[in-house]
Amino acid sequence: MSYIANFEKALEIGRPPNIRTLFPNSRALIVSGKVIDRAMLAKGNAMTIAANGRNHLIIRGALQAAQRAHAAIIIEIARSEGGANAYCPVNYWNIARQVDALCNELAITVPVAIHADHYGIKKPEDIPVAVVEIPTIFEAGITSIAIDASHMPDADNLLAGIELARYIPSWAGLETEVGEIKGKLGLSTKEEALFIIQGLNAHDIFPDWIALNNGTTHGIEASAQGIQVELTAEIHKAIADYAVSGAQHGTSGNNSDRLRAIASQTYTTKANVATALQMVSWGLEVNDYGNAVLDTNGDFIKIPGKGVTEELWQEMRSFAESKGWKKGDYKSLNLSFENKIMGQCKAVRDRMARRVENFIYTMLVEVFNAGDTARFGVEAILEAGSYDIGPKTGRIESPENWTPDKIRQRAATIVSDKGPAGDYDD
Template sequence: MSYIADFEKALEVGRPPNIKALFPNSRALIVSGKVIDRAMLRKGKAMTMAANGRSNLVIRGALLAAQRAQAALIIEIARSEGGASFYCATNYWNMARQVDALCNELAITVPVAIHADHYGIKSAADLPFARTEIPSMFDAGITSIAIDASHMQDDDNLLASLALSSVIPAWAGYETEVGEIKGTAGLSSAPEALFLVQGLNAHDIFPDWIALNNGTTHGLEASDAGIQVGLTADIHSALAKYGVSGAQHGTSGNSSERLREIASQTRTTKANVATALQMISWGVEVNDYGNAILDANGEFIKVAGQGVTEELWAQMKAYAKDKGWSKGNYKSLNAPFENRIMGQPREIRERMARRVSDFVFTMLTEVFNAQGTARHAVDAILEAGSYDLGPKVGRIESPDEWTEEKIRARAATLCTDKGPEGDFSD
């Protein structure tokens, strides 16, 4: 049967309850993150982009690219970017509405998940607020979430995740994390990852993805040290029987060749891309690593006739200078300049989205091996006959062996290096 015919069927059964309630007449196939993960696994040696939607035009460009590649896609924003404290106009409560509107406007027929990335829990004191805020996010159309308590010790990380499990729908995509993303310091280990995944499994929590500190960082990078592919593959191998896929953070600082290795040599199915998309949309020149190229004076190079107008770029630079923001802090320009960006002439907005689209299409088809995965996603929905694909692997561990007392005792036996203290905000 044709893809469009199956797409119509998937629209009927594949949209989660919150999406159907919010957008009852929509033709956007917004799905659980589980669907996206399963599509990549069905194709094999494939991962898709989790495009960080810091602006409306980035989201537009990513959707256009996914449609062209017929690739299942994730649109996401992190808590530091679009939570209660934010530096982006896109947030946890308007992201699904933007995606739905754009999918209908652009006739997008590929499945898209709406992911709340890096929902950071820094201490147990964050839990009461999180229990209220997380349901509000699902009310607003989130279909997948990353509970990131990696800033805490291993036992507290696991216990925080267990404490929040009741406010996350069972059908939703779920990502967990071990090890803060801080470059070559405090690298994650297989025992740490096993501890977290086994403890979750014992309590009927079955992560779709696990994020690791595997050598990369967030934001702009000065070197290509990047992802340690071998370490990642070893940890994924140790977790194999639990069916957990990898979520690769900080891809913007890694070469296309290294990202191809991650797709082909590990169980990674989700690759976060943020900084590169922001810079590309603005018209900044970037290299293969997704890093902005600097001139002899250490300044960003703005490509003439690309991205924002030259006048707006000058305003953005002046604003950053007045705030004393360094190059890595240019991300904070997103919120104050979103409306000015959207108020530019149509041809400027279109060239911004087109530049993002071209980059994302190349990554999906030439690096991530994600082309054609929309078909796999729709097939997974139709085979399940539901928006809820269920866990890949059921409970293996005994809950009696993972009480709080035993969790703390087990954690005390782990030999882990968390790396230096500091602000490693995601």
């Protein structure tokens, strides 16, 4: 049977309840994050981009790239980017509407998940807020979430994950995280990863992904330390019995060869890209690491005729300078300038989206091995006969061994170096 025929069937049964309620007449195949993970696993040695849609034109370019590559894809926004204190115009409560509208406008026929990345829990007092807020973002069309309590000690991280799982639909994609991401300092260990995954498993919680502190950072990467592929592979092997895929954060600071190694040598199926897409959309020069190239004065290099107009870029720069912002703070320009960006002529908007499209297409096809994975996502839905394709494994651990008291006792025996405190939400 042709892909389009299968797509039509998947469209009937593969859209989760919140998506059907919000968009009853839509032809966008918005799916659970689980579907995207299974598509990559079915192809093997493949991971797709989780594109942080910091502005509308990034989302447009990402969807165009996925359609061109015939790849299943994730569009996401992090809590710092699009939560209650957002610095981006795209947020947890409007991202699904933007994705759905663009999928219909552009006739996108690949599976797309909408992921709430880095739903950060930095202290136990954050949990009551999350209990109220998490249901609202699913009501707004989120189909996958990362509960990131990795800033807290291991026991509190696990207990937060257990508590908040009650407020996440069972059909939704789920990501957990261990080890706050901060580059070469405070790397995650097998013991930490096993502790989190085993403890969740004992409570019938089966994450689709785990994000590790495996040697990379978020934002503009100043060093060449990069992802430690061997460490990642070692940890993934240690948790293999629990069928958890890897989620790679901070890919913007790593070159294509290292990212190919992550796809081919580990169990990673999701690779977050945020800062690089922002820079590409604006028309800044970036290197193979996805980092913006700086001139001899330490300034960003704007490519004439690419991205925003030269006049608008100068206005954006002047605004940032008036605020005393460093290069890493330029991300806050997204919220301040979205309307001016969308008020540019169509030719400029199109070239912004097209540059994102070309960047992501190359990543999907030549680096991530995600080309032609759309069909595997559709097949996963048809095989399950439902939007809810279920977990990849069942309970292995005994609940009685993972009570709150025993969780704290176990955590006290873990030897790890979390490194200095940091704030790496993106």
